[in-house]
Amino acid sequence: MRAMSFSIGPVKIEDPVFLAPMSGVTDLPFRRVVKRYGAGLVFSEMIASRAMIEKWHSSVQTETDYADEFPMVVQLAGCEPEIMAQAARMNEDRGAAIIDINFGCPVKKIVNTLGGSALMRDEMLAARIMEETVKAVKVPVTVKMRLGWDENSLNAPNLAKIAENVGVQMITVHGRTREQMFKGSANWEYVREVKESVSIPVIVNGDILTPQDAARAKEISGADGVMIGRACYGKPWLPQQTISYLKCGTVAEEPSLSDRLALILEHYDAMLGHYGSHQGVAIARKHLTWYCQDLPGAEVFRAEVNRIPNAALVVEKLQGYFGRLAH
Numbered sequence: 001m002r003a004m005s006f007s008i009g010p011v012k013i014e015d016p017v018f019l020a021p022m023s024g025v026t027d028l029p030f031r032r033v034v035k036r037y038g039a040g041l042v043f044s045e046m047i048a049s050r051a052m053i054e055k056w057h058s059s060v061q062t063e064t065d066y067a068d069e070f071p072m073v074v075q076l077a078g079c080e081p082e083i084m085a086q087a088a089r090m091n092e093d094r095g096a097a098i099i100d101i102n103f104g105c106p107v108k109k110i111v112n113t114l115g116g117s118a119l120m121r122d123e124m125l126a127a128r129i130m131e132e133t134v135k136a137v138k139v140p141v142t143v144k145m146r147l148g149w150d151e152n153s154l155n156a157p158n159l160a161k162i163a164e165n166v167g168v169q170m171i172t173v174h175g176r177t178r179e180q181m182f183k184g185s186a187n188w189e190y191v192r193e194v195k196e197s198v199s200i201p202v203i204v205n206g207d208i209l210t211p212q213d214a215a216r217a218k219e220i221s222g223a224d225g226v227m228i229g230r231a232c233y234g235k236p237w238l239p240q241q242t243i244s245y246l247k248c249g250t251v252a253e254e255p256s257l258s259d260r261l262a263l264i265l266e267h268y269d270a271m272l273g274h275y276g277s278h279q280g281v282a283i284a285r286k287h288l289t290w291y292c293q294d295l296p297g298a299e300v301f302r303a304e305v306n307r308i309p310n311a312a313l314v315v316e317k318l319q320g321y322f323g324r325l326a327h
Contacts, residue, residue: 006201006224008170009140011071011097013201015040015243016225017214018172019232020205021075021100021144029270030287031069033263034232039239040225042072046102048115049078049087071097075144077105079114081128085136092137099137101130101168103145103159106178117178120159121149127162134167142170144205147190150179154190157197164198171198172227175206191221203227211238211245218246234290236263261322264291265315277311288318295325 005014019026019034021043031042066072074096078084088099103126105116112118119126134141143163148154160171173194175186186206195202204223208214209231218226232238237255244252255263267287272280285306292298301321308314 004224008098008142008201011041011140013040013225015246016201016203017239017242017246018203018225018227019043019239020227020229021046021073021102022229024286025233027274028069029267029274030236031072032270033267034236034239035069037237037240038243040243041098042069043100044072044074046075046077046105046110047087047091049076049084050080052076052087052090053083066091066095066097070095073098073100073142075100075102076133077102077110077115079119079125079129081125081132084129085132088133088137088141092139096139098140098142099133100142100144100172101133103143104172104174106146106181111178117146117149120145120155120178121153123155123159123162126159127166130163130168131166140169141167142172143168144172144174146174147177147187150177153177154193156190157193160194160198160202164200168200170201170203172203172205173221173223175204175221186217188217188220191217191223195222195224201225205229208242211242211251214242215246234287234293236267257322257326260291261318264288264318268315268318272311278309281309281311281314284314288314292321297321297325 007013017040019039019042023045026043026045035042074091076084076087076099091099102116103119110116145156145159147156156173163171171194173191175188175191188204191204201224203225204217204221205227208217208226208228214226228239241252244250268284271284275283288305289302292301305314305317308317
């Protein structure tokens with residue numbers, strides 16, 4: 001059993017196991033960690049197109065570009081075709097290898113602004129957004145969507161055909177409707193309807209928690225690859241384990257305690273460097289909790305470390321905790 005390679009425009013995908021775009025999670029430090037382990041492709045957090053442009057025009061730009069993450073996908077959200085196109089050009093200029101359009105976010109504040117999965121209810125507007133974005137950039141454009149708004153409007157196959165006709169080069173489908181949010185089970189079977197409606201690559205997403213899940217999702221959906229989201233919390237090595245399983249049917253071992261500690265300290269230091277010490281300590285807490293959630297005494301450690309505002313003391317606590325586990 002081997003993952004099939006394909007291309008998204010000029011971007012060759014050898015191992016189609018992708019890290020999903022996740023707000024508040026897939027920032028630069030986390031993407032780099034996951035990519036170092038060997039994920040086939042990593043996606044940015046969802047970026048609101050209008051907010052990005054307004055920020056760009058109203059302040060001195062100090063943000064780094066994406067050159068050292070190549071190839072990296074930037075995901076954009078919005079409901080105004082011209083604004084989406086402008087934001088796509090700006091991210092292309094910063095070095096994005098691929099632009100992804102969000103038609104899948106189910107969160108109320110996004111849907112209420114007619115973004116995310118709300119656009120699945122307006123195929124004409126969705127088509128204009130895709131068409132204008134494709135025209136605006138030279139890099140490939142992809143789309144992430146859900147099955148539809150609800151069980152009575154499963155229009156993902158039709159929207160995928162529209163996407164292909166305007167030049168979109170890959171579709172990712174989360175196997176739930178917007179109405180489901182993250183409840184119930186992902187319908188991998190219906191993703192096959194999308195796959196059979198287009199000739200461009202289709203990626204299956206939703207409820208992929210283990211490498212074995214990935215193999216089943218791929219087989220049931222007929223998809224060309226898989227996208228893993230929340231299961232990567234605290235497990236940036238999971239995409240690589242999944243690639244290994246899809247290729248040869250075996251799952252690589254979890255990192256040892258010493259390797260896990262080294263990874264955590266590297267990630268922690270990267271967060272402090274990226275956000276600054278004060279903000280970095282606060283943002284890192286959720287990641288430290290995820291990294292340790294399957295280890296003995298994790299709840300006590302989490303309660304202790306979440307009260308510490310000092311970056312150096314957090315490192316001491318980490319080293320002490322893993323030292324006790326080792327003995």
